[in-house]
Amino acid sequence: MARVSIIGTGTMAKAIADVVGRGGGAVDLLGRDDDRVTGEIVVLAVPYGALADVVARLGAQLAGKVVVDISNPVDFTTFDFLVVPADGSAAAELAEALPASRVVKAFNTNFAATLSTGTVGGQPTTVLIAGDDADAKALLAGIVTAGGLRAVDAGPLRRARELEAVGFLQLTLAAAEKVAWTAGFAVAA
Amino acid sequence: MARVSIIGTGTMAKAIADVVGRGGGAVDLLGRDDDRVTGEIVVLAVPYGALADVVARLGAQLAGKVVVDISNPVDFTTFDFLVVPADGSAAAELAEALPASRVVKAFNTNFAATLSTGTVGGQPTTVLIAGDDADAKALLAGIVTAGGLRAVDAGPLRRARELEAVGFLQLTLAAAEKVAWTAGFAVAA
Numbered sequence: 001m002a003r004v005s006i007i008g009t010g011t012m013a014k015a016i017a018d019v020v021g022r023g024g025g026a027v028d029l030l031g032r033d034d035d036r037v038t039g040e041i042v043v044l045a046v047p048y049g050a051l052a053d054v055v056a057r058l059g060a061q062l063a064g065k066v067v068v069d070i071s072n073p074v075d076f077t078t079f080d081f082l083v084v085p086a087d088g089s090a091a092a093e094l095a096e097a098l099p100a101s102r103v104v105k106a107f108n109t110n111f112a113a114t115l116s117t118g119t120v121g122g123q124p125t126t127v128l129i130a131g132d133d134a135d136a137k138a139l140l141a142g143i144v145t146a147g148g149l150r151a152v153d154a155g156p157l158r159r160a161r162e163l164e165a166v167g168f169l170q171l172t173l174a175a176a177e178k179v180a181w182t183a184g185f186a187v188a189a
Numbered sequence: 190m191a192r193v194s195i196i197g198t199g200t201m202a203k204a205i206a207d208v209v210g211r212g213g214g215a216v217d218l219l220g221r222d223d224d225r226v227t228g229e230i231v232v233l234a235v236p237y238g239a240l241a242d243v244v245a246r247l248g249a250q251l252a253g254k255v256v257v258d259i260s261n262p263v264d265f266t267t268f269d270f271l272v273v274p275a276d277g278s279a280a281a282e283l284a285e286a287l288p289a290s291r292v293v294k295a296f297n298t299n300f301a302a303t304l305s306t307g308t309v310g311g312q313p314t315t316v317l318i319a320g321d322d323a324d325a326k327a328l329l330a331g332i333v334t335a336g337g338l339r340a341v342d343a344g345p346l347r348r349a350r351e352l353e354a355v356g357f358l359q360l361t362l363a364a365a366e367k368v369a370w371t372a373g374f375a376v377a378a
Contacts (some may be wrong), residue, residue, distance in 0.1 A: 080347075085275075086274075086275035086276035087275035087276075120375075120377050121310070121311070121312045121375055121376075121377025121378075122310070122311045122312065122377075123310045123311065123312075123375065123377075152362065152367050152368075153365075153367065154358065154361075154362065154367075155361055155365070158269075159358065159361070161354070162354040162355070162357055162358040163358070165350070165351040165354030165355065165358075166351070166354065166355055166358065168351055169343065169348065169351040169352070169354075169355065172343075172344055172348070173341065173343065173376075176342075176344070178341050178342065178343075178378070179341075179376060179377065179378050180377075180378060183377035183378060184376075184377060185374050185375070185376060185377075186309075186310055186312065186374070186375040186376075186377050187310075187362075187368060187373075187374060187375075188309050188310025188311075188312075188368065188369075188372035188373060188374075188375050189310075189367070189368050189369065189372055
C-alpha cells in the first residue's frame with residue numbers, strides 16, 4: 001500500500017492518519033516546518049490560507065505525487081461565502097500551482113469525528129473524491145476503504161467546486177447547530 | 190394550514206403533493222396551462238427552463254405569495270455544469286423576476302422517492318430550505334414536518350447557490366449509479 005504523508009497537526013490531520021492506520025498503511029504526520037515528504041500520497045491537512053506556503057516550500061518535492069486537498073475555503077469572518085472565485089475552487093487553484101502533481105479533492109465533506117467513528121447517521125462515512133487522474137483517485141480510494149470507510153468517485157477535478165459548496169453548506173449548518181459536528185451529510189448508496 | 194398550489198405534473202410535483210396531503214393540508218395540482226393559483230404557498234415543480242414561462246403567465250398572481258423554487262438548473266446535455274451564472278442561482282433569478290413574491294429554495298436536494306418514503310438511508314428525509322423571509326420558511330417548514338419529514342433552515346436565499354451545487358452533485362452521482370435514485374444525500378442531525 002502506498003505510503004501517506006500528512007502535512008498538518010490539527011484534528012483533520014489526526015483523523016485522516018487514523019483512517020490510514022486502521023487500514024494498515026504507513027503514515028507520516030508532518031508539521032508545517034518539516035521539509036521532507038516521503039509519501040507517494042501527500043495530504044495537505046492545512047487551512048486553505050496555508051496552501052500557498054506549502055506550495056512555496058514543498059512544491060518541487062510534490063512533483064509526481066498524489067496531492068490531496070481537503071480544504072474548505074470559507075470566509076470564516078462572515079461564514080457567508082467562499083474566498084475562491086465563483087467559477088473555481090481551492091483544488092483548481094492548487095492543481096494550477098502544482099502542474100506536476102496529481103491533485104485530488106477529498107475529505108472536505110467529512111467532519112473529523114465521522115472519519116474516526118466511521119459512521120454518519122448510521123451510514124458508513126463516505127469520502128467523496130474528485131480528480132482528473134483515475135489512478136490517483138483509485139489509490140486514495142483503496143486507502144479509504146482499507147480504513148473502513150466508503151469511497152465514492154465524485155467525478156473530475158472541476159467537481160471540487162460542488163464538493164466545496166457541500167463542505168461550506170455543512171459547516172454553516174454545524175455552526176448554526178442544525179447538525180452536530182459528529183454528523184452532517186451522509187451519502188446513502 | 191396554508192393552502193398549497195403545485196404547478197407541474199411530474200414525479201416531483203406528485204411527491205410534494207403527497208407530503209402536503211400526509212400532513213392534512215389542502216393542495217391543488219395545476220397543469221402548466223391552468224391560469225388560477227389559489228394557494229398561499231405556490232410550488233413551481235417545473236424544470237428550470239420552464240420557470241420564465243410560469244413567471245410570464247402567472248407572475249402577477251404570485252405577488253405576496255410564498256413561491257418555492259425546486260429546480261436544479263443542470264445542463265442535461267453534458268451533465269457537467271449549471272446553466273446559471275457561477276455566482277448566482279436559479280432561485281436568485283426567480284426572486285429578481287418576482288420581486289413582490291417571497292421566494293424560497295427547497296426540495297431540490299431531495300429525490301422524489303425519498304419524499305414519498307420519508308427516509309434516506311435510515312434517516313428521516315430532510316428538506317433544506319433557504320430564503321430571506323423567515324415567516325415564509327417557517328410556513329413551508331410546518332407543512333414539511335406535518336408531512337412526516339424533517340425541515341432544516343439552510344440560511345438566506347443566497348445559500349441556494351450551495352443547495353443547487355448539492356442537487357447537481359447528487360444528480361451526477363445518481364446518473365453515474367454511485368447512489369440510487371431512492372437514496373442520495375441524507376442529513377444526520
